[in-house]
Amino acid sequence: MTVRTIRHFAGPCGLQKPPLPFEPYTAETLWDDDHISRHMLAHHLDTDSEPASRPHGFIERSARWISDRFALDSGRRVADLGCGPGLYATRFAASGAAVTGVDFSRRSIAFARQSASEQGLAIDFVRADYLDSPLDPGYDLVTLVYCDLCALGPDRRRQLLRSCRDLLTDDGSLLLDVFSLQAFAGRQESASHGYRFMDGFWAPGAYWCFTSTHMYDPEHVVLDRYTIVEPRRIRRVYNWLQYFSRESLTAEFADCGLRVEEWYGNVAGADFDEEGDVMAVVARRA
Numbered sequence: 293m294t295v296r297t298i299r300h301f302a303g304p305c306g307l308q309k310p311p312l313p314f315e316p317y318t319a320e321t322l323w324d325d326d327h328i329s330r331h332m333l334a335h336h337l338d339t340d341s342e343p344a345s346r347p348h349g350f351i352e353r354s355a356r357w358i359s360d361r362f363a364l365d366s367g368r369r370v371a372d373l374g375c376g377p378g379l380y381a382t383r384f385a386a387s388g389a390a391v392t393g394v395d396f397s398r399r400s401i402a403f404a405r406q407s408a409s410e411q412g413l414a415i416d417f418v419r420a421d422y423l424d425s426p427l428d429p430g431y432d433l434v435t436l437v438y439c440d441l442c443a444l445g446p447d448r449r450r451q452l453l454r455s456c457r458d459l460l461t462d463d464g465s466l467l468l469d470v471f472s473l474q475a476f477a478g479r480q481e482s483a484s485h486g487y488r489f490m491d492g493f494w495a496p497g498a499y500w501c502f503t504s505t506h507m508y509d510p511e512h513v514v515l516d517r518y519t520i521v522e523p524r525r526i527r528r529v530y531n532w533l534q535y536f537s538r539e540s541l542t543a544e545f546a547d548c549g550l551r552v553e554e555w556y557g558n559v560a561g562a563d564f565d566e567e568g569d570v571m572a573v574v575a576r577r578a
């Protein structure tokens with residue numbers, strides 16, 4: 293795999309200099325800013341769009357596989373971390389599980405509560421940062437779906453994985469997916485800009501957005517950086533992604549007291565594929 297790194301390319305006056313991997317953490321702006329979260333929710337609910345949740349056809353298959361694989365119909369306790377507007381949580385509850393959903397997006401949690409109530413489903417939706425360990429232990433299954441682990445730096449990943457382990461019953465399972473090195477090889481550095489870039493996604497009024505993608509090798513990290521310039525405000529959003537090999541993921545889990553027991557090609561139970569962009573794992577307490 294050949295990847296060109298521009299870690300030390302600073303551009304004119306250092307303006308383009310990328311930060312150290314995972315140094316600024318702006319996930320809350322991306323998911324909980326009042327304006328941006330409105331667009332994110334629209335993406336979650338669009339049946340075919342991919343930026344926030346996977347296409348709903350996949351979610352349907354995936355939730356069915358998870359329900360069967362973990363026998364959720366027998367009232368198992370499930371914690372869905374980063375549940376968004378509850379697309380998985382409502383399906384788990386409909387199949388008989390006792391579900392808690394955690395997300396720090398006010399707008400997503402409000403939607404999830406409303407949607408569960410309309411469907412007559414009793415789900416505990418908690419608005420919290422999952423890095424703050426907001427739940428008590430005792431879950432048969434903890435899910436973290438759509439490669440959320442990849443958005444965190446090593447310290448936050450360790451914090452989250454340890455708190456997932458602590459949530460599990462003795463024979464409970466953690467299910468999550470991550471991007472693979474194959475997906476990293478498919479990324480490219482780039483830069484672009486535009487007026488009201490992404491159709492007004494980043495701010496309600498006039499703005500320019502300057503975006504650049506930076507690759508960090510050998511860390512296997514990619515940064516998509518967005519600089520949003522409004523008349524009275526300049527903001528930067530850093531979208532980090534860590535890409536994993538089987539070995540690196542296994543080692544991180546072991547360091548957090550977790551043993552990977554099953555490998556899949558996705559969270560819908562596809563066979564593991566060495567060439568695939570995504571890997572999904574089932575882990576238990578070591």
Ligand SMILES: C[S@@+](CC[C@H](N)C(=O)[O-])C[C@H]1O[C@@H](n2cnc3c(N)ncnc32)[C@H](O)[C@@H]1O
Binds near residue numbers: 346420437
């Ligand atoms: C890529 S979306 C996936 C949503 C959902 N799992 C799905 O597949 O439909 C990531 C979700 O995680 C939430 N999230 C990201 N970081 C979080 C954190 N530190 N604490 C709580 N929620 C977080 C976001 O608000 C967003 O709803």
